[in-house]
Amino acid sequence: MKQLLLYILLGCAVNATAQNPVYLTQGRIEFEKKVNQHARLEALFKNQNDDGWKDIEKKRLPQFTTFYFDLVFNGNTTLYAPGRENPDNIRLRPEPGNDNMIYDELDKKESTARKTVFEQVFLVKDSTRRIRWKITDEKRNIAGFDCRRANAVIMDSIYVVAFYTDAIVTPGGPESFTGLPGMILGVALPYEHITWFATKVLAEDITPAKLKAPTKGKPVDNKKLLETITSSMKDWGHYGKIYTLIMML
Secondary structure (H helix, E strand, O other): OHHHHHHHHHHHHHHHHHHOOOOEOEEEEEEEEEEEHHHHHHHHOOOOOOOOHHHHHHHHOOOEEEEEEEEEEEOOEEEEEEOOOOHHHOOOOOOOOOOOEEEEEOOOOEEEEEEEEOOEEEEEEEEOOOOOOEEEEEEEEEOOEEEEEEEEEEOOOEEEEEEEEOOEOOOOOOOOOOOOOOEEEEEEEOOOOEEEEEEEEEOOOOOHHHOOOOOOOEEEOHHHHHHHHHHHOOOOHHHHHHHHHHHHO
């Protein structure tokens, strides 16, 4: 009889959890960023005579390169920064944007980012990006969370596909992707051949010491940063456009 009562109580607890899921307000998310290097090379040399250099680079580079970032969050504050190293990337050239650190105060709609353009470090203080999302009915499970798809266009022409979960109430995400009713766990820029997807979500205690804004770098806003990069890359053709896009995300 005691065992039967225990089973009934356990069953009630499981049903209560299923009907009232736990909503995370703090923790750490690992994001896996993937870049399709071969597709990027095809776009770089489209309709151009590259004297065989494209094929040489394809043999040198893996089709996909993978990088890891951590996003820690507590309430409406997030910090996105480089995560664990991928040993497969030791012999590769540095990828632009891979040392970005972005601190967002989402309730204030304020962002502070540290970005390195070639050898110069910038401290970018500005408002968070305003994105006009269109939420769809498509769903996908990412890192154990049921997510819903949303689409948008940023920077006038960059098509974005995102997946968010309302089981994590913080309306943040990787890089500058925010503004959905929950945490963004997946982002794809299909025409730029870049994706960010969460590999794991950990319910960690995030203390103020783990959520500090970057402080070093030349102070600029996004407009000034764009002017600086555009001026530096004006003679770099299509690669300059790709570099600018990545650094302005």
